[in-house]
Amino acid sequence: MDYAVITKDLTRRFGDFTAVDRINLTIPTGQVCGFLGPNGAGKTTAMRMLCGILEPTSGSGKVLGFDIDSEADLLKHHIGYMSQKFSLYHDLTVQENLDFYAGLYGLVGSKKRRRIEEMIALADLAGRENQLAGTLSLGFMQRLALGCALISHPRLVFLDEPTSGVSPTSRRAFFNIIQDLAAQGTTVIVTTHFMEEAERCHQIAFFSQGKLLALASPDDLKQTSLQGILLELPLADPLRHMDDLLDLPYVKECTIHGSTLHVLVKDQAGADQLTAFTKVQPKIITPTLDDVFIALAKSQESEAER
Numbered sequence: 001m002d003y004a005v006i007t008k009d010l011t012r013r014f015g016d017f018t019a020v021d022r023i024n025l026t027i028p029t030g031q032v033c034g035f036l037g038p039n040g041a042g043k044t045t046a047m048r049m050l051c052g053i054l055e056p057t058s059g060s061g062k063v064l065g066f067d068i069d070s071e072a073d074l075l076k077h078h079i080g081y082m083s084q085k086f087s088l089y090h091d092l093t094v095q096e097n098l099d100f101y102a103g104l105y106g107l108v109g110s111k112k113r114r115r116i117e118e119m120i121a122l123a124d125l126a127g128r129e130n131q132l133a134g135t136l137s138l139g140f141m142q143r144l145a146l147g148c149a150l151i152s153h154p155r156l157v158f159l160d161e162p163t164s165g166v167s168p169t170s171r172r173a174f175f176n177i178i179q180d181l182a183a184q185g186t187t188v189i190v191t192t193h194f195m196e197e198a199e200r201c202h203q204i205a206f207f208s209q210g211k212l213l214a215l216a217s218p219d220d221l222k223q224t225s226l227q228g229i230l231l232e233l234p235l236a237d238p239l240r241h242m243d244d245l246l247d248l249p250y251v252k253e254c255t256i257h258g259s260t261l262h263v264l265v266k267d268q269a270g271a272d273q274l275t276a277f278t279k280v281q282p283k284i285i286t287p288t289l290d291d292v293f294i295a296l297a298k299s300q301e302s303e304a305e306r
């Protein structure tokens with residue numbers, strides 16, 4: 001397997017605080033890897049190190065074969081990066097923004113014109129070339145920012161929360177572009193808080209408190225991360241029952257999903273005891289990614305207590 005990203009115990013500290021803690025990532029070329037995890041988990045910090053923008057405190061990493069520390073300047077020319085606060089020039093038009101970024105990468109003449117046209121098509125911005133970027137809707141702005149990040153035809157692109165704040169329709173359109181890019185061989189690393197986007201990634205890297213808690217496909221995560229049986233309980237007023245259920249020795253976890261409760265029990269005996277206790281017939285369900293992430297964070301907490 002050919003890997004676009006490999007890290008070894010990659011770490012970043014800010015003073016006494018460890019923002020990224022000895023992460024070991026392997027991301028195959030041409031895949032979409034989703035960075036997930038709570039706010040402050042270290043996703044952006046990890047991404048900035050992988051881009052060669054931020055020096056690691058310890059550990060190492062190779063991105064597209066370049067050492068992220070000693071070859072950072074070279075690396076920057078081979079990747080695209082769309083930051084969480086993406087940087088468009090609001091007082092320039094769509095065309096002028098693309099032109100500016102193309103210039104940064106040394107594109108000129110007909111090559112430049114062709115690439116700008118391709119990016120306008122990719123971002124579905126035809127007809128808006130002369131519109132000021134600042135007057136675009138957020139969805140279009142984000143697609144323009146993606147076009148700017150891709151202008152140099154990078155083999156790897158980092159997208160930091162590219163779809164936050166836009167409508168579900170725009171989000172889906174954006175992710176279609178991401179999947180097309182990967183199908184054409186571009187590696188995409190994307191942070192997101194949306195489960196439906198996580199489901200569309202080849203691999204998920206789940207971060208919590210600076211640690212990489214899991215790196216696997218969505219299906220593998222669902223099949224392997226939960227130790228026990230997950231049950232759905234259709235109880236009226238689920239919030240009222242949560243504390244009682246959590247006190248039961250055979251209940252490991254309990255979360256609310258709409259009007260139902262998801263309860264993780266240790267084993268079949270636990271499932272039977274729960275049925276006897278609630279007098280409600282539970283349904284065995286496949287965990288959602290949400291269930292998986294809650295369980296991962298929980299196991300990290302209990303590990304820390306030990």
Ligand SMILES: Nc1ncnc2c1ncn2[C@@H]1O[C@H](COP(=O)(O)OP(=O)(O)OP(=O)(O)O)[C@@H](O)[C@H]1O
Nearest residue numbers: 014019037038039040041042043044045046084207
């Ligand atoms: N330059 C810095 N100086 C000090 N602390 C920092 C710096 N950059 C990040 N941090 C801290 O490192 C931690 C991880 O931040 P990071 O931005 O990587 O999280 P994140 O997972 O991207 O979160 P979010 O989902 O909110 O974007 C946070 O506690 C943050 O405050």
Ligand SMILES: [Mg+2]
Nearest residue numbers: 043044045084
């Ligand atoms: Mg972030």
